[in-house]
Amino acid sequence: MAAxxxxxxFSSVCYHSANSNSDHEGFLLxxxxxxxxxxxxxTQISSSELxxxxxxxxxxxxxxxxxxxxxxxxxxxxxxxxILKDRRKNVIGWYRFRRNTQQQMSxxxxxxxxxxxxxxxxxxxxxxxxxxxxxxxxxxxxxEYVLFRPNRRYNQRVTLSIPNLGNTSQQEYxxxxxxxxSLNYAKVIKEHGAExxxxxxxxKDIRTIFQVxxxxxxxxxxxxxxxxxxxxxxxxVQEEVNKLKQQIVLRKRKTTDEERRxxxxxxxxxxxxxxxxxxxxxxxxxxxxxxxxxxxxxxPGPSAxxxxxxxxxxLQNDSLLPFSSSPTSAALLxxxxxxxxxxxxxxxxxxxxxxxxPNPAPSPGTPYLGNGDGSSSDSLDRQAAGQxxxxxxxxxxxxxxxxxxxxxxxxxxxxxxxxLQGRPAALSPDxxxxxxxxxT
Amino acid sequence: xxxxxxxxxxxxxxxxLLCSVVRNGRVGLDSTNCLRVTDLKTGCTSLTPGPCxxxxxxxIPYAGETLKWDIIFNARDPELPPxxxxxxxxxxxxxxxxxxxxxxxxxxxxxxxxxxxxxLIQQYHQYQCQRLRESSRLLFEYDSLLEDPNYSRSMEIYAxxxxxxxxxxxxxxxxxxxxxxxNIPVYLLKDTTLDPGEDVALLSVSFEDAEATQVFPKLYLSxxxxxxxxxxxxxxxxxxxxxxxxxxxxxxxxxxxxxxxxYVIQGYHKRREYIAAFLSHFGMGVVEYDAxxxxxxxxxxxWKDFCFLVHGLCKRLVSKKLAKLLNLLPSLDQLxxxxxxxxxxx
Numbered sequence: 001m002a003a004x005x006x007x008x009x010f011s012s013v014c015y016h017s018a019n020s021n022s023d024h025e026g027f028l029l030x031x032x033x034x035x036x037x038x039x040x041x042x043t044q045i046s047s048s049e050l051x052x053x054x055x056x057x058x059x060x061x062x063x064x065x066x067x068x069x070x071x072x073x074x075x076x077x078x079x080x081x082x083i084l085k086d087r088r089k090n091v092i093g094w095y096r097f098r099r100n101t102q103q104q105m106s107x108x109x110x111x112x113x114x115x116x117x118x119x120x121x122x123x124x125x126x127x128x129x130x131x132x133x134x135x136x137x138x139x140x141x142x143x144e145y146v147l148f149r150p151n152r153r154y155n156q157r158v159t160l161s162i163p164n165l166g167n168t169s170q171q172e173y174x175x176x177x178x179x180x181x182s183l184n185y186a187k188v189i190k191e192h193g194a195e196x197x198x199x200x201x202x203x204k205d206i207r208t209i210f211q212v213x214x215x216x217x218x219x220x221x222x223x224x225x226x227x228x229x230x231x232x233x234x235x236x237v238q239e240e241v242n243k244l245k246q247q248i249v250l251r252k253r254k255t256t257d258e259e260r261r262x263x264x265x266x267x268x269x270x271x272x273x274x275x276x277x278x279x280x281x282x283x284x285x286x287x288x289x290x291x292x293x294x295x296x297x298x299x300p301g302p303s304a305x306x307x308x309x310x311x312x313x314x315l316q317n318d319s320l321l322p323f324s325s326s327p328t329s330a331a332l333l334x335x336x337x338x339x340x341x342x343x344x345x346x347x348x349x350x351x352x353x354x355x356x357x358p359n360p361a362p363s364p365g366t367p368y369l370g371n372g373d374g375s376s377s378d379s380l381d382r383q384a385a386g387q388x389x390x391x392x393x394x395x396x397x398x399x400x401x402x403x404x405x406x407x408x409x410x411x412x413x414x415x416x417x418x419x420l421q422g423r424p425a426a427l428s429p430d431x432x433x434x435x436x437x438x439x440t
Numbered sequence: 441x442x443x444x445x446x447x448x449x450x451x452x453x454x455x456x457l458l459c460s461v462v463r464n465g466r467v468g469l470d471s472t473n474c475l476r477v478t479d480l481k482t483g484c485t486s487l488t489p490g491p492c493x494x495x496x497x498x499x500i501p502y503a504g505e506t507l508k509w510d511i512i513f514n515a516r517d518p519e520l521p522p523x524x525x526x527x528x529x530x531x532x533x534x535x536x537x538x539x540x541x542x543x544x545x546x547x548x549x550x551x552x553x554x555x556x557x558x559x560l561i562q563q564y565h566q567y568q569c570q571r572l573r574e575s576s577r578l579l580f581e582y583d584s585l586l587e588d589p590n591y592s593r594s595m596e597i598y599a600x601x602x603x604x605x606x607x608x609x610x611x612x613x614x615x616x617x618x619x620x621x622x623n624i625p626v627y628l629l630k631d632t633t634l635d636p637g638e639d640v641a642l643l644s645v646s647f648e649d650a651e652a653t654q655v656f657p658k659l660y661l662s663x664x665x666x667x668x669x670x671x672x673x674x675x676x677x678x679x680x681x682x683x684x685x686x687x688x689x690x691x692x693x694x695x696x697x698x699x700x701x702x703y704v705i706q707g708y709h710k711r712r713e714y715i716a717a718f719l720s721h722f723g724m725g726v727v728e729y730d731a732x733x734x735x736x737x738x739x740x741x742x743w744k745d746f747c748f749l750v751h752g753l754c755k756r757l758v759s760k761k762l763a764k765l766l767n768l769l770p771s772l773d774q775l776x777x778x779x780x781x782x783x784x785x786x
Contacts, residue, residue, distance in 0.1 A: 018485075019485075021485055021488065021516050022483055022484065022514040022515070022516035022517060023483055023512075023514055064517075065514065065517060065520060071520075071542060071543055071544075071545050072536040072537070072539075072542060072543045073536050074536075098483065098512065099481070099482065099483045099484070100481035100482065100483065100495060101481075101483075101495060101510060101512060101525065102510060102525055104525050104530065105525075106510075106512065106523045106524060106525045107523060107524040107525070107533065107534070108523045108524075109523070110533055111533070111536065134486055138486045141486070
């Protein structure tokens, strides 16, 4: 049970009491609320606590002692009605003020309390006892107050809380839950309330704020629509771009094929190195595509010896020089993918480097999709998903991967030079973020 | 706080009521001392000029305990009856209809408060007897005593609180023993500095547990009786027999006390006879004798020009030898008597 009394009621009771030259008594008016708190925690489904809250709104002092009871402590109902009049139904308790006595209910108080409980029909009638203790030399006076509920057998004392009575320097000024039931107050509020409240009793400010909120929401909704549309347009444009890229690639292939035929026509000797270079590119392309940032440089071949930088350069220099400077070719290469990897650099350069080795282990038929961690091919999806937040200067985006994967089947004969260019610097274990712009 | 101080500080309208309490207030079986008043406080504002005290604590002896009850008046309305706080006995709630002096409170009657307190004590006694119900053994003791008319009226019972840890329940019975002290010679009684009050012997029996395995009896005598019987060491009561009950034990103690009283009375009479016999025989030779207690006698005797004084001291009782002497007195002459007394006094 909790009890609260407003500060002004409490001070009014104290004022009446302290100014009386004898014991003083009166009635407490208010209401009793029942609060149920349902708490849900992990350990149990729900637990509900029922709390009875007693609120004291007002008090009715008695003018003199023995005004509604006689010497034997017998309560006279007529006198009671005369004192309370129509406030009888609001009575939730009574109080007594005694100086220099113990904080205990006296004999007569107990007898009266029992009768009041029955007469007023309040089963949990409370009794507020004030005692005023003064030291012998009247230097210190203490006003003590205790709220009893004598009809209970245990826990008879209830703490009475007075909002904002205490140290408010560190706390905010609280709005009391105890309402003000004064008639004058209600009148004034009614008169001037129209300026603040609308016809439903809701504060006008609240309505305006809600309107602002509504407007903002509408705006956001319309912007959403616009964003959706622009996204669709962007998608279309992207598709077109991809198509164009494919066409470029095809054209390049055509031109390279033509050139090769021309060369072959000119040089009938078989050239191993270019073939060697071309063969592994198939596998190396696969391994490259499957790169997924292996933690350790997984060599496709057991005899993996990372080729020297010079070799790569020489390879690069040998072939397809005109492509080395083209930025679009760089766009073909997969971006370094740190997302999904345990902080390891992109494998793409390794794949590239390895492709220059003599024995590329994985056969073209078996795409090397492992990334060295033991994780499986779902890393592809991971990368594809994670690519979106990579800031790229060029217009690569996540869809590039998917394109590349699909390109695997399409581009097996791509030349090593195409693959190699732009990637040699990425051999360092940390990955060269500068090459691709980011290492997420 | 002495009664005078209390009477000075209390509000003038309430003074007569308090006067009868502190001066003549004797409540209960143990009435050797008057009721005591402490913690005199006021219910008026501190600006009220004194004396204006109207509330105090009253100490009431009951069944070997001292009850401390708060009595609350209002100096502003002295005609109103007081309120009470019964100290630790928070559950004691007497029925107002059983307190006629509360219902018809008359502030003009100085005895009203005292009578009200007596009525409250009666109700308190009833309340304690009710509490004995927690132990069937003790209830049995109480009921058996109640049936005996000797003790039913003069009993005070204090039922202690049940010890919640051990479940032990203790009680104390205070009984006034119906022993007649009226025949005790006056001289024995008057040797006390204070007003002795009523002569009373109280037997207090403490039951430390509900099964009556630990019982401690104690006998309280009013000072004059104690002196008459020869001091606190003179009387030893028997221990409470284990398995016994009060209805058997109390008459035992009563009898013991009665016997002792008889013993004292008899001794007194015997000594008086003894001295009287000496006086009648040696009437001229008596120098002095204790005319009240008959404990001392001095004779001046002469034999062949040899004069000597014989001091006789008779403590309490006359022994058999001296009784024999009394029978032989008429036939003895002075010398043989002197020789005999000398030989006997060693």
